[in-house]
Amino acid sequence: xxxxxxxxxxxxxxxxxxxxxxxxxxxxxxxxxxxxxxxxxxxxxxxxxxxxxxxxxxxxxxxxxxxxxxxxxxxxxxxxxxxxxxxxxxxxxxxxxxxxxxxxxxxxxxxxxxxxxxxxxxxxxxxxxxxxxxx
Amino acid sequence: xxxxxxxxxxxxxxxxxxxxxxxxxxxxxxxxxxxxxxxxxxxxxxxxxxxxxxxxxxxxxxxxxxxxxxxxxxxxxxxxxxxxxxxxxxxxxxxxxxxxxxxxxxxxxxxxxxxxxxxxxxxxxxxxxxxxxxxxxxxxxxxxxxxxxxxxxxxxxxxxxxxxxxxxxxxxxxxxxxxxxxxxxxxxxxxxxxxxxxxxxxxxxxxxx
Amino acid sequence: xxxxxxxxxxxxxxxxxxxxxxxxxxxxxxxxxxxxxxxxxxxxxxxxxxxxxxxxxxxxxxxxxxxxxxxxxxxxxxxxxxxxxxxxxxxxxxxxxxxxxxxxxxxxxxxxxxxxxxxxxxxxxxxxxxxxxxxxxxxxxxxxxxxxxxxxxxxxxxxxxxxxxxxxxxxxxxxxxxxxxxxxxxxxxxxxxxxxxxxxxxxxxxxxxxxxxxxxxxxxxxxxxxxxxxxxxxxxxxxxxxxxxxxxxxxxxxxxxxxxxxxxxxxxxxxxxxxxxxxxxxxxxxxxxxxxxxxxxx
Numbered sequence: 001x002x003x004x005x006x007x008x009x010x011x012x013x014x015x016x017x018x019x020x021x022x023x024x025x026x027x028x029x030x031x032x033x034x035x036x037x038x039x040x041x042x043x044x045x046x047x048x049x050x051x052x053x054x055x056x057x058x059x060x061x062x063x064x065x066x067x068x069x070x071x072x073x074x075x076x077x078x079x080x081x082x083x084x085x086x087x088x089x090x091x092x093x094x095x096x097x098x099x100x101x102x103x104x105x106x107x108x109x110x111x112x113x114x115x116x117x118x119x120x121x122x123x124x125x126x127x128x129x130x131x132x133x134x135x
Numbered sequence: 136x137x138x139x140x141x142x143x144x145x146x147x148x149x150x151x152x153x154x155x156x157x158x159x160x161x162x163x164x165x166x167x168x169x170x171x172x173x174x175x176x177x178x179x180x181x182x183x184x185x186x187x188x189x190x191x192x193x194x195x196x197x198x199x200x201x202x203x204x205x206x207x208x209x210x211x212x213x214x215x216x217x218x219x220x221x222x223x224x225x226x227x228x229x230x231x232x233x234x235x236x237x238x239x240x241x242x243x244x245x246x247x248x249x250x251x252x253x254x255x256x257x258x259x260x261x262x263x264x265x266x267x268x269x270x271x272x273x274x275x276x277x278x279x280x281x282x283x284x285x286x287x288x289x290x291x292x293x294x295x296x297x298x299x300x301x302x303x304x305x306x307x308x309x310x311x312x313x314x315x316x317x318x319x320x321x322x323x324x325x326x327x328x329x330x331x332x333x334x335x336x337x338x339x340x341x342x343x344x
Numbered sequence: 345x346x347x348x349x350x351x352x353x354x355x356x357x358x359x360x361x362x363x364x365x366x367x368x369x370x371x372x373x374x375x376x377x378x379x380x381x382x383x384x385x386x387x388x389x390x391x392x393x394x395x396x397x398x399x400x401x402x403x404x405x406x407x408x409x410x411x412x413x414x415x416x417x418x419x420x421x422x423x424x425x426x427x428x429x430x431x432x433x434x435x436x437x438x439x440x441x442x443x444x445x446x447x448x449x450x451x452x453x454x455x456x457x458x459x460x461x462x463x464x465x466x467x468x469x470x471x472x473x474x475x476x477x478x479x480x481x482x483x484x485x486x487x488x489x490x491x492x493x494x495x496x497x498x499x500x501x502x503x504x505x506x507x508x509x510x511x512x513x514x515x516x517x518x519x520x521x522x523x524x525x526x527x528x529x530x531x532x533x534x535x536x537x538x539x540x541x542x543x544x545x546x547x548x549x550x551x552x553x554x555x556x557x558x559x560x561x562x563x564x565x566x567x568x569x570x571x572x573x574x575x576x577x578x579x580x581x582x583x584x585x586x587x588x589x590x591x592x593x594x595x596x597x598x599x600x601x602x603x604x605x606x607x608x609x610x611x612x613x614x615x616x617x618x619x620x621x622x623x624x625x626x627x628x629x630x631x632x633x634x635x636x637x638x639x640x641x642x
Contacts, residue, residue, distance in 0.1 A: 007537035007626060012561045040523055047515035049377055049542045050523060055561065105619060138448040214434050216398070218449045219422035 001030070001037060003046060013048060017056040022065065025076060026124045036066060036074040139220065139228035140235075143202070147232065150198045154239040157194070161187060161240070162247045169251040188273065192280045192308055195237060196300045199284020202229055203335075207289060212339075226339050230332070233281050237274070245270050275324035276311055280304045282331035289338050347374045349496050349528045350395065354404035357390055364390055366552035367404070372530055372545070377522055379539035379560075380532045382549030383635050388532040389429045391549070392500045395530075396426055409496060422451030425494030427485045427502050435474040439467060439484065450492045458491035464513060478505030486514065490521065497521060499531035503538065511538065518542055540627045550635040560627075567630050568604040569623040572597045572612070579615055584608050589633050598623070600633045 003020050005013055024030040036042075039057060043050035057074055060066045068074045103113050144151060164187065168180035206212050212225055248266050280300075287299040307327065311320055350372035357365040364387045372378045382388045393399035395406050397413045406413045411420050433442060447453050462469075465483040473481065482505050489497060497518075503511045515538055521527050522542075533539050539546065546563055548556035556563065567588065572578070578597040582590075586602040601608060612620065625633070 005541065007540055007628075011624070012564045013540060014561060043519050043523065044516065047512060047519050047541055049519070049544055051544055052561070105621070138445065142445060209434055209436060210432065211434055213398075214432050215449075217396070217421075217426055217428065217432065218446060219418035219451050220449055221418055 005046065005048065014052045014056040014059070017053065018059055021060060025065065028125070030076050032076055034076045036076070038073050136224060136228060139224060140231055143229055143232035146205070147198065147202060150236055151239065153194065154236045157191065158240045158243045161244050165244065165247055166251060169255050189308060191240065192277055192304055195233070195277050196280040196284035196304050198233060198236060199281045200288035200297070200300050202233065203285050203288030222340055226336060237277055237281065241270065241274055241277070272311065272321055275321055275328065276307065279307055279324045279327045279331070282328050282335070286331045286335045289335065348372065349374050349409060350530060351407040352391070353406070355391070355394065355401055355406060356403035357394065358402045363552055368554050370547060370554060370557060372528060374526055374528050376544045377518065377529045377542050378545045378547065379543030380530065380547045380549065381536070381539060381631055386549040387552060388549055389500055392498055392532065395498060419451070422492065423495045424498060425489030425492055426498045427489050427500060429500040433473045433481060433485065436472060438470055438472050440469040442473060443488070446488050452493050454491055454493045458487060461487040461490060465510070479507060479510055482506055483510060486517070490517065495527060497527070497529045499529065501532055501534065503533060503535055511535070515542055536627045536631060548631060548634050551637065555634050563630060564625065566603050567600065567625065569598065569600045569625050569629065569633070571621050571623055572599065572617045573619045574615070575618050582615065583611055589636060
């Protein structure tokens with residue numbers, strides 16, 4: 001697992017780790033039940049404070065993206081997630097609204113925005129309907 | 136403690152070697168003087184002993200100055216205080232090293248004097264007492280000059296310690312020659328030693344490194 | 345038994361009538377990596393010197409491992425590893441002599457880890473300290489500090505003079521130390537990206553005061569920089585508390601606010617700005633904002 005920390009970014013380090021793990025999962029680089037490095041291993045590998053890594057893992061666990069099994073470590077969860085639809089809607093809606101605001105400020109019209117959105121969806125293999133996978 | 140003493144000795148090994156050499160010279164002189172006791176040549180040897188003594192005194196004073204000055208200059212104590220040692224231990228080790236050097240010169244000399252005394256001179260008790268007196272006074276005088284060196288050396292200035300110590304030493308030495316080897320001179324020397332050590336201790340402990 | 349390894353209480357320090365530290369309060373708990381930041385001359389080295397007992401405080405007190413700094417016994421010193429500014433070593437000695445001296449005087453010495461460090465850093469044993477490059481002296485100091493297996497590491501600009509690779513090695517070392525139980529690190533650095541990687545808590549020293557003292561992750565969430573555009577000229581007073589910095593250019597106002605929350609958001613909205621965007625701030629940005637003269641403590 002390759003994680004890069006960007007110091008110029010405004011995002012906190014733990015958030016960057018979370019983002020990159022989620023991205024890897026979406027890109028298929030991390031699959032269900034795959035074992036993640038331990039907090040200690042990742043801390044030593046990246047030269048980052050173990051507390052930061054621990055926080056990232058905790059949040060990922062809270063979002064249901066990873067599960068920790070005592071004695072074994074952290075694993076990518078079964079992605080037919082147990083998070084309720086309402087929670088998922090809330091998490092994604094915030095992001096979508098943020099994008100809408102940015103688009104407004106950048107004066108991007110709806111058509112173009114939807115086109116770009118579809119490209120992103122293609123890239124990450126988001127299935128059209130639950131249970132299917134494109135291409 | 137031993138480590139600190141070893142460090143002092145190694146740093147100032149020159150003085151220790153000089154001490155050994157000097158000790159040998161003094162013993163040689165003493166032996167020569169003893170064997171020519173009766174003849175007129177003995178006066179030469181006695182005459183030589185005075186400059187020898189002066190060299191001895193100045194040498195140890197210089198040692199004291201060097202020990203303290205180098206510490207200040209090379210920030211040795213600053214480095215050592217970051218380690219688990221106390222300042223008092225550093226200073227104690229320093230003084231012990233100085234004492235050791237002094238003893239290296241004087242103890243063999245004393246032994247030689249005793250042996251020669253037994254071999255050559257008639258077994259008059261006063262004589263032995265006389266030798267003991269001289270040696271003790273010499274020891275105290277050298278120690279006093281050493282302590283003066285320590286005191287004047289703990290400064291960042293290069294010139295002050297050299298001339299300061301020199302001046303004070305000359306004062307002391309002349310005092311000894313004027314007053315002889317009696318008990319009052321011994322008392323004075325002990326006073327000087329104690330005063331110097333106390334002041335040095337205080338200065339060393341309180342300086343910001 | 346208090347678990348705060350470093351305690352600074354109302355520390356005040358004057359140098360020649362000039363106030364360098366004006367009432368500093370700081371605690372570092374066990375297991376924490378504390379990054380102390382500040383511009384040159386802000387007083388970071390002074391705090392460290394006072395903590396280690398090499399400099400007396402004018403007022404207030406500091407404690408290391410529950411002992412007053414003025415009274416540190418050899419037993420306590422043996423548990424603290426420190427790298428002082430300028431890498432204080434005896435210049436004439438050869439490297440191996442310095443090592444032997446430290447080893448003989450140390451209370452614990454971890455041969456294995458020390459040898460590993462010397463090998464990693466490739467330090468020449470026979471050379472005199474004064475002939476080493478600055479970076480090598482830094483590495484030697486670090487190795488000596490780490491070799492005693494210290495409970496507390498106090499490092500004043502430990503990466504000064506280190507090249508990129510060596511800096512990374514240092515970071516990895518620091519992480520290695522902190523992974524062991526009960527270790528604490530206090531360090532100052534100018535390289536904010538390094539601090540950001542490994543610190544748990546950040547302190548920023550400016551104008552004699554600790555203007556920031558909080559966990560690193562909180563810092564980025566609490567300090568926000570906003571670019572607000574108003575339809576007409578910006579209002580004189582935003583009625584927002586804890587404004588760290590404020591700049592006005594025409595209709596645009598850039599404001600850096602600490603402890604941003606919903607309340608402040610709503611207050612801002614009453615002024616009906618035409619747009620309000622958040623400018624992401626890296627630690628460097630936050631640092632620059634917080635060390636501008638006239639900044640209020642966060």
